[in-house]
Amino acid sequence: MRNTLNVFGILAIFFTWRLCDSITYKLTNVKCESFNKSWVTINECRLKAISRNKTIFNFNATFHHPASHIYLDYELLKRESGYKPWLYKKRVDCCRFLRKPYDALSILIWNIYKDVSNLNHTCPFTGDILIKGMYLSSQKKTLPFPTGEYMLQMSWLFYRQVQFVTNVSYQFIESLF
């Protein structure tokens, strides 16, 4: 009996490890839109396939005036015959966050962007805002979500008005082989 339990325990660990070993995230779509072009123009918002399993995100926008009151509303949607709200909806005070990151999920998302962007400083933000070569990979640990297609919908508010949106879709696949 004990031995059987041990065998199951070892198998469980083995399979869990195999699962973790073969998780793939892949960017599938991006969409950006400015609602106030006198403040924000979006010059580039594009995915680029680098290889079969690596797609990168490049973003370039210009803030024509400094912004020092910035909020981000984000929501995670999961696709099942159309995108449906899924689990998370949050508002982040970006200027406060950049002084001292708070909220676990927001920190997780920030960690994906901070090294490939020029956003790593405190407010105000002005001029060209860049993200170069952001990608998702099996190396970058995120939450244990079920397999599927997701969209991270982000609305950026300056002084309480939505100025632009950036929507990033990605696939999350657990390969069992």
Ligand SMILES: *[C@@H]1O[C@H](CO)[C@@H](O)[C@H](O)[C@H]1NC(C)=O
């Ligand atoms: C649009 O941008 C201008 C600055 O270029 C700003 O004065 C105005 O308040 C913005 N409109 C909204 C609705 O936020």
Ligand SMILES: *[C@@H]1O[C@H](CO)[C@@H](O)[C@H](O)[C@H]1NC(C)=O
């Ligand atoms: C970002 O876009 C602006 C306006 O098109 C351009 O002048 C600038 O060179 C771009 N920056 C990068 C790093 O591509």
Ligand SMILES: *[C@@H]1O[C@H](CO)[C@@H](O)[C@H](O)[C@H]1NC(C)=O
């Ligand atoms: C910016 O990056 C540096 C070095 O990676 C890090 O020490 C610092 O905490 C970052 N600042 C913010 C606001 O994330």
Ligand SMILES: *[C@@H]1O[C@H](CO)[C@@H](O)[C@H](O)[C@H]1NC(C)=O
């Ligand atoms: C992409 O696939 C190749 C071979 O199929 C593999 O060696 C590599 O680690 C993969 N890269 C990522 C980022 O998953």
